[in-house]
Amino acid sequence: MTLPEIWPWLESFTNLEKVPAQMPRVWRLDRMTALTKALGLADDTGAPALPKPVFHLAGSKGKGSTAAFLASILHQAGLKPGLFTSPHLSDWRERITLAGEFFASESYESAFSRLQAFDTDLGDSGKKDFAQHWGGPPTTFELLTLGAFLIFQKHCGSTVLETGLGGRLDATNVCRPQVCVLTLIEYEHTEILGSTLTQIAGEKAGILKPGVPVIVTPQNPEAQAVFQARAHELGLRLWNFSTEVSSLETELFPGGTRLAVRLKQGTEWSACLPVWGQHQAQNAVAAALAFWVWAQEYAPELPVSSLIEAGWANTSLPGRMEIVSQDPLIVIDGAHTEQSALAAAQTWQQVGTRDATLLFGAFDGKNLEGMTKALAGVCSRVIVCPPGPERPSSIDAMAEAFRRAGVSSSHLEKFADAEQAWQTLSARGGPVLVTGSFYLAGKVRRWIKNQAST
Incomplete structure (x- = not known):
């Protein structure tokens, strides 16, 4: 199978x-x-034999960014981290990276x-038997996950896995x-994960394992209660961001965010995030805590703070408040929940301008009321x-939803078409904030790159 053939083949299965x-x-x-077992990927416990340490992340908001910060830290430590995230912006390979x-292309192809x-060796009867026994053929996401396992086993020295949806059944x-991370929980996919924060948190807490420490970022009380109870039940150490961090200072500047953090036990870290x-500062600290907790037990010789x-x-x-053009200023953000939209709005108000256009696109089922309320006042045009x-x-x-949030019809x-909307905006010029979906952010990112290359 060649590289161009992989994604169409994956999409021939059920893409949830x-x-x-x-x-x-x-x-x-x-x-x-x-x-996992049929492909010979499992170890003696039945789990995939992934390169250790393995870090597993779940949450509604921030888990992808936290995973990226964590992989970057592991990379600095020379641990060759395989990073599995979703969705992708422009290229499906973004989900499975070092x-x-x-x-190399050959790694994906192999x-x-x-x-x-x-799949071919199963034959028609084997596929039918498999589907009957296991509730259906593999899904696109399952095959992507298995592909990541195969690549990481062969080419990596550590593993960072972001859940796709929920946690318990992901x-x-x-x-x-070796370490789990639970990021902010909010209302999402309520038709699947449940209609309350308690239910959603319960699904996310499904990634926790007996004795495996977990880092928990600041949470709503309902989610925090679920995580505390589950940690107690499993006999594991829960590291609360709010109890471990004594101070966190941030300052936005044209190139990113200056961050300085101090733990209650005295450790200090500081850097300029690009x-x-x-909210990204909190994600960065969550990643640092995960690495710090792991290193204390498994690699105390490492220069943890400098790494x-x-x-x-x-x-x-x-795709996370990413500057894709400086003149005019164009920023894309994949915010697709109320809290992530609020974070994008607050950041834009600090670094952008109100004399700008908000390009917004969200799929049905998202919290339009919450997202539009957060974003309605940040740009003069929508x-x-x-x-x-x-x-x-x-x-x-x-x-x-924007009209109800106070945006006038004028x-x-x-x-009706995202590309037509973008072409109109490009012709007009001026600052633009693009948000509402990773899919829209990815399309705009790709169009701008294509324009720059022509």
Whole structure:
């Protein structure tokens, strides 16, 4: 299988990112366990034999950024971290990287050719039996996860896994980590994860394992209570961000965010993050705590503080308040929840200008009321458009939500096509903030890069 053939093959299976309605039917962990064993990826415990240390992250907001900061720190330590995240902005290989850098094409081709051969060898009757026994054939995300396992086993020295959805039944939850991280919990995918923060937190807490320490970022009381109870039940050490950190100071500047943190036991770290946002400072500290906790037990000889600071300073976060053009100022952010939209709005108010256009596109099922309320006042003009054809999206619902949030109709436009909206904006010029979906952020990022190369 050649590199251009991999993604179409993966998408020939059920892609739950595009058809979430299929989730209740096929979302289960035992199928992933069976696949891991059938492919010879499992160790004596039945878990995939991944390069250690293994870090496993779940949450509603910030887990992808935290994973990237953590991988950067591990890279500085010479531990060759395999980083598995989702979704991707422009290229599916962004999901499976060596600390953010693509592996050689042959690595992807070899791993997914093996998966294709496994699928082919099953034959029609074998596929039918497998689907009947395990509730369906593998999903796109399961195959991506397995591909990551194959690549990491061969080319890496450590592993950072971000869950795709939830935690308890996520395909990544077959791993056996050395440290877990739980980032901020908020309302998301309520039709699948539950309608309350307690239920959602319960799904996320499903990644916790007996005796494995967990880092918990600042939480709502409901989520915190769930995590505390689960940690007590499993007999594991819970490291609360709020109890371990005595001070955190940030300052935004044109190139990113200056960060200085002090732990209550006296350790201090400081660096300039190459990304904007107070929320990113918290993500960076969560990653540092995860590495620090692991190193205390498994690698006390490492110069932990210098590795953390170097990792922070060299982290790349595409699609997270990313400056894709300086003149005019164009910033893309994949915010797709209320809290992430609020963080994007607060950051833009500090570094951007109100005399700008907000290009917003969100899929149906997102918290439009919360997102539009957070973003309504940050730009003088608003354009709404669908993020793309991947899932349903109502521009009328988005426009109405902005009107209810206080945006007048004279400052609000609707476009039925994202590319048409972007072409109109490009012709007009001026500062732009793009947000509402990683899909929209990725498309704009790609269009700008294509324009720059022509």
